[in-house]
Amino acid sequence: MDSRYPSIEWLAERAKKRMPGFAYDYLTGGCFSEVNLARNTSEIRDVQLQPHYLRDFKGASQETTLFGKTYDAPFGIAPVGLQGLMWPKSCEILAKAAKQHNIPFCLSTVGTASIETIAEITEGDFWFQLYHPAEDELRDKLLERAWAAGCKTLVILADTPTFAYRPKEIRNGLSIPPRMTARNIMQMMGRPRWVWEQLLAGKPEFQTMKPYIPKGLNMKHLGLFMNKTFSGRLTEAKIKPLRDKWKGNLVIKGIVNEEDANKAIALGVDGMIVSNHGGRQLDSGESTIKPLNKLAKALKGKTTLLMDGGIRSGVDIASTVASGADFTFLGRAPMFGACAMGAKGGDQALQILKRQLQQVMEQVGCERVEDLPSHLIEQ
Template sequence: MRRMDLQAKYPGIDDLRTRAQKRIPHFVFEYLDSGTGRETTTARNQSALETIRFMPSVLHGPQTATLGRRFLGKDYALPFGMAPVGMSGLIWPDAERLLAREAARAGLPFCLSTVAAQTPEHVAPELGDKAWFQLYPPKDESILKDMITRIKAAGFHALVLTLDVPVASRRERQVRSGLTQPPKFGPRLLWQTAKRPAWAWEVLKSGAPRMRTLDKYITHTGNLPSTAHIGYLLRASPDLAYLERVRALWQGPLVVKGIMDPASLPALEAAGVDALWVSNHAGRQFDGAPASIEMLPHIRAASALPIVFDSGVSGGLDILRALALGADFVMLGRAWHYALAALGAKGPQHLTDMLESDMRANLGQIGVSDLAKLAERRHP
């Protein structure tokens, strides 16, 4: 299908989500789409973004917006990228390499998860020079050192240390779907799979997904909750001393992810982090958190460090909203996987085009050609 045909048939992320739900098994969709608890934080992320408005502009004449951005020493073609999603390869086989390939083509950052279905070494040939690696902090010092050595050798530019997952969340929708970690293909999951032949065929070709980066470190699975994966056997609940050890081991840009409380900033800055990632894990960890966008201005006011933002972003207008409130860069996770599940290998480029065109259309409406001027067009 040609790119114009895709734009006509799937003009928005909701269209991709609807198509994805029809193409992947129910338990896979629930893994991708769900939050935790009653999902009030997930809903709050979206509703809070919608309260941010801009004043339309008239008589500003023709303009061409400049969307490129320099961030952490690299030049990016657009101010958004691909957030880490655990077990991407469960959602669509070979997802990690397909996403990395599109990120390299489009000049976007791609962030690979510690609990992805592909290793850093396997994805490395697709990365380009702008890739980030998201680290779930391992308890064992030797594993931490080995993982950082592997990440460096694979060519990752920035390290993203996730701080907001001290314990496993419950993910009730996932439990109801029959999903366990790792997936156990009993009659219930096999029946769901049989109804999605395109997904089943791709999995058959590539093999059952698992967290391959962790293969060399796992010696037993222990007694874990059904929604807690094997990564929790390795994972620490990091403190400041842990962050300082990571800073000493990693010489490149260091981003800390899951920042919501301005009170945490002095310690983070003293530890030498290079950027803050404002996120409530898209409502997947804790159902009593404020919306990420509500905390973004407070984090911006309290720190001069560069800021990455995620949670609730559903289009180019939401990217502009986050930039206007102080973010330097915006990351999306679910949306890229809706695109993959909906359209396979064609999906990521279609989403890149969709987000860019949406940003340009909205910038034209408010008469902004320089992203640094967005805040001036906010409606109080």
């Protein structure tokens, strides 16, 4: 591990110096006034853990079994759109790091690497997050490609029923696809390493969607095509055929209340991710940790419960698992690594998170990840 950047915060600081401002804003920004973005992390850090110092302790293991597979830690890399815009080839960098560290990597439909590329890097051991297409034919083609590539866990989105209002992205011209303004070009000129890496990598594109995008579209018409291609609101009518067609694990991302959770269970999903899309959709909503705690109590033994949003450290991972999550996902933290250190950054970020989590488990005297809830101090 590079001792110059021993925390995610220092990686974020380094990343900001290497990225154009519009790219950094895209990675770090939330919706409206970014109230819920801040709340996500701050309320995780309100969680307190109880140490036990005088018990026998045989050492801590982070190994966690999820959907029949044993991972080396209780966290994975969350799906992030447009990674290649933030740092060239960052999608591939993080997939490689996830494979090396034996944790799950989840590819977004609007990621900048294709299903097949990520399958090759991970040897078929990856998850795929589906933005639900408006047309059944495209939906089925994407499912077939993911399954053929070896993917066994499909994530479907419930937390993006509408386009978000994100002032920083509006100001920076970051729509789908991004458009370059004079202001953005000036920012790029101040980040020559980013420009050079982009030239080597080629412009970022929606590689998974590329076969279905008509050739020759200008930026405006490509944006219109992407907007028409996806149907944001997830309904029971959309989930049922997905459950019938997908023979692997089906996970719904964005569940934050018991009513939706029970509907999801009745529809036969295998798990759900408590999420508010990283504070990028609803500023007046709850942080992720609060509904997690409620759902963990209400649904104990009924489903597999995961969480993402606001997690920035190994301490945050421990607090989230202690609050009832069977597993966690992080999006921004690994991206900070890739943006700060390029090809070495994914490994750096994952080493930091593992080391921090290990220290917490050893400090409180917790030998197994699944025992972390016994260290939770109820508030």
